Amino acid sequence: MAATLRDVAELAGVSIKTVSNVVRGYKHVKESTRTAVLAAIEQTGYQPNISARSLRIGRSGVIGLALPELALPYFAELAGAVISEAKEHGVTVLIEQTGAELDAEYDVLRSPSLQLTDGLIFSPLAMSQDDVARLEVDYPLVILGERIFDPPCDHVVMDNVVAARAATEHLIAAGCRRIAAIGAHLGEDQGSAALRLRGYREALEAAGLPYDESLVGYVGLWHRLDGAQAMHEVLARGVAVDGVFGMNDTLAFGALRALQDEGRRVPDEVKIIGFDDLDETRYTAPSLSTVDPGRLQIAQQAVRVLLSRIEERRSGGAAAAPRRYTTPFRIVERESTRRADAPAA
Amino acid sequence: MAATLRDVAELAGVSIKTVSNVVRGYKHVKESTRTAVLAAIEQTGYQPNISARSLRIGRSGVIGLALPELALPYFAELAGAVISEAKEHGVTVLIEQTGAELDAEYDVLRSPSLQLTDGLIFSPLAMSQDDVARLEVDYPLVILGERIFDPPCDHVVMDNVVAARAATEHLIAAGCRRIAAIGAHLGEDQGSAALRLRGYREALEAAGLPYDESLVGYVGLWHRLDGAQAMHEVLARGVAVDGVFGMNDTLAFGALRALQDEGRRVPDEVKIIGFDDLDETRYTAPSLSTVDPGRLQIAQQAVRVLLSRIEERRSGGAAAAPRRYTTPFRIVERESTRRADAPAA
DNA sequence: ATGAAAGCGCTAACAT
DNA sequence: ATGTTAGCGCTTTCAT
Numbered sequence: 001m002a003a004t005l006r007d008v009a010e011l012a013g014v015s016i017k018t019v020s021n022v023v024r025g026y027k028h029v030k031e032s033t034r035t036a037v038l039a040a041i042e043q044t045g046y047q048p049n050i051s052a053r054s055l056r057i058g059r060s061g062v063i064g065l066a067l068p069e070l071a072l073p074y075f076a077e078l079a080g081a082v083i084s085e086a087k088e089h090g091v092t093v094l095i096e097q098t099g100a101e102l103d104a105e106y107d108v109l110r111s112p113s114l115q116l117t118d119g120l121i122f123s124p125l126a127m128s129q130d131d132v133a134r135l136e137v138d139y140p141l142v143i144l145g146e147r148i149f150d151p152p153c154d155h156v157v158m159d160n161v162v163a164a165r166a167a168t169e170h171l172i173a174a175g176c177r178r179i180a181a182i183g184a185h186l187g188e189d190q191g192s193a194a195l196r197l198r199g200y201r202e203a204l205e206a207a208g209l210p211y212d213e214s215l216v217g218y219v220g221l222w223h224r225l226d227g228a229q230a231m232h233e234v235l236a237r238g239v240a241v242d243g244v245f246g247m248n249d250t251l252a253f254g255a256l257r258a259l260q261d262e263g264r265r266v267p268d269e270v271k272i273i274g275f276d277d278l279d280e281t282r283y284t285a286p287s288l289s290t291v292d293p294g295r296l297q298i299a300q301q302a303v304r305v306l307l308s309r310i311e312e313r314r315s316g317g318a319a320a321a322p323r324r325y326t327t328p329f330r331i332v333e334r335e336s337t338r339r340a341d342a343p344a345a
Numbered sequence: 346m347a348a349t350l351r352d353v354a355e356l357a358g359v360s361i362k363t364v365s366n367v368v369r370g371y372k373h374v375k376e377s378t379r380t381a382v383l384a385a386i387e388q389t390g391y392q393p394n395i396s397a398r399s400l401r402i403g404r405s406g407v408i409g410l411a412l413p414e415l416a417l418p419y420f421a422e423l424a425g426a427v428i429s430e431a432k433e434h435g436v437t438v439l440i441e442q443t444g445a446e447l448d449a450e451y452d453v454l455r456s457p458s459l460q461l462t463d464g465l466i467f468s469p470l471a472m473s474q475d476d477v478a479r480l481e482v483d484y485p486l487v488i489l490g491e492r493i494f495d496p497p498c499d500h501v502v503m504d505n506v507v508a509a510r511a512a513t514e515h516l517i518a519a520g521c522r523r524i525a526a527i528g529a530h531l532g533e534d535q536g537s538a539a540l541r542l543r544g545y546r547e548a549l550e551a552a553g554l555p556y557d558e559s560l561v562g563y564v565g566l567w568h569r570l571d572g573a574q575a576m577h578e579v580l581a582r583g584v585a586v587d588g589v590f591g592m593n594d595t596l597a598f599g600a601l602r603a604l605q606d607e608g609r610r611v612p613d614e615v616k617i618i619g620f621d622d623l624d625e626t627r628y629t630a631p632s633l634s635t636v637d638p639g640r641l642q643i644a645q646q647a648v649r650v651l652l653s654r655i656e657e658r659r660s661g662g663a664a665a666a667p668r669r670y671t672t673p674f675r676i677v678e679r680e681s682t683r684r685a686d687a688p689a690a
Numbered sequence: 691a692t693g694a695a696a697g698c699g700c701t702a703a704c705a706t
Numbered sequence: 707a708t709g710t711t712a713g714c715g716c717t718t719t720c721a722t
Contacts, residue, residue, distance in 0.1 A: 005715065014692075015693045016693090017692065018691085018693080020718090028692090029692085030691060030692090047457055048460065048715085049460060049714085049715050049716070050460040051396045051405060051460075051461055051714085052396075052698090052715035053716055053717075055394070055397045055714090055716075057698085057716085057718095058698080061458070062458070069425060070425035073421065076415045076416060076421030076424075077415070077416045079415050080416045083415065083441070083442050084442065087442075092439055093439065093440060094440075095424075095438060095439075097428050110392075113395070113437040116399070138347070253625075253628055257628050257629075257630055261630075279416065280569075282570075283570075283573070283599060284629075285630065349699055360709045361700085362702090362708065362711095363709080365700070365702090369701085373707060374708085378708080393700080394699050396698085396699080397699035397700040399700090399714095400714050400715065401702085402700085402702095403714080
């Protein structure tokens, strides 16, 4: 079986305390002792038992990440960034998928598997402001996204309203006047869909353009198929459309496909912008303009905030008040919103 | 602080053993006792300490999953499937990214974070047959993919040669005679690229078509951009091309884009098939024919095999010999290989 | 600079 | 059916 401190100690002819000191890089160890211990560690192939250490010190070096679904590219890229950032700090990541189900989101907050986790980064999709009380947990928790506004925990967000407004203004600046919004959720007044719709409306208003319900495409989920269907629905209404704001890239890909299927030339007749800056946006035909939501920064910020909370708790300091961190976004212009008179890429 | 067995026991007026029995669903507990204990658990908010349990029983209920990168859609979807399957079995998943770096792949096999893991599912991308000895580890290990052929551990694979051959035969059946292969790795004779190239050659040979080096597009990685560049290179050679076998969907997306950029009509002038059945294949224009590699089945099989190895080890049974599990694939025909005379989708 | 020993919370063998 | 108790491997006082 795996070697323990005791095995190493015996082999090196010292006490387990000394081995422990060497393993943990304690300074005051005689050089000769250290060498002997290191040799014994090498020889036995000793690796510390994380469960035992974790039981003893109350931390495991593992953080949880709860998100809707890894098959959604946005979350896959986010998870990759979280894992990379965690690794920088010597921490590993345990992933839970909630499938965007409300019950699963409740469950994940009390999941027994989180017991061996030092804290959680949580990206809710079904929970809303009403559920804010559920976020009062007794472990460090960082939530992502703007579904909940004053959570009793740290919060890393990108400003959806401002970003959606900027995306819509980008279309307006490109000459669009009849801009469809694809991806709205019926009856929702919180969450990304509602916020991005609000940003869209603000941009229209600021430009003196009317808000026209017949230009809004409602969907269930933000999958490609939903984008395609919603786009077809809007076009079927027979209204004029010369621009499309897709509330995420995946919806926009579907909408782009629908436009092309119906013979609309993009960007000549209709311009379209998405949201997320998925890798894929670079490779569609035409390539998709989008909003870069600063995924990397969100991931880095979330990990750092979580780890500092964990450290704060370890050192027994008084808990600082929950903070909200807003990360920057960026409009990325690609072919799908290029003006006819603009130079090619 | 968090409640322990002792707290619950005290409150319920029983011993910790009884509480433990209730928690673990032991049958022989008096109904009234069980009720009292459950009430005490409810009241204290008791949750078992996984580290302690894990230390005691030697298992944590966590498995590791090591893969190149979550940002690659294939691996994101695979990881999602592994997590879902693991959850079915009450197990959680800790993910490590290797970035397809050889050193990182070596490291992951000895990573300290695996210490709290009961076993590992590993999808190597840089390791080769030469590294087979490194897979002799003292914990349950299941490897995925065909980079290594007779590993000293269980192995879940899809038959790349046969699948690539089937994909190429699909193009041939659709009338293609000048079929480019996009995604070869120079000098590689193991790994997916080499295997898929072999399947491609076998199909040509079986159909009596010549193998023409000028139709092979070499790449560094299997990203979209690589597919586009390789396709441009092949076209630049001025050779006739009426079919393209993309060694994965991502390459095929890039190649598709390149073909369209150069004014080739797909599928009328050139047909193209990819490999992986990413969700995205349904939404490109034209939609992409591909090979469904049975990701879900790979994930399920891998988790089940790993868990049964863990169970085998727990029960102290003699270890059965490592097995190879081959999962089935399926050709998915979409628009990109449709014959002119075939009915539309 | 190093050793002895307590105990983190749990499970399981043994006892009743 | 339930209680007692010995560790699992580690970190950490407290000695020396």
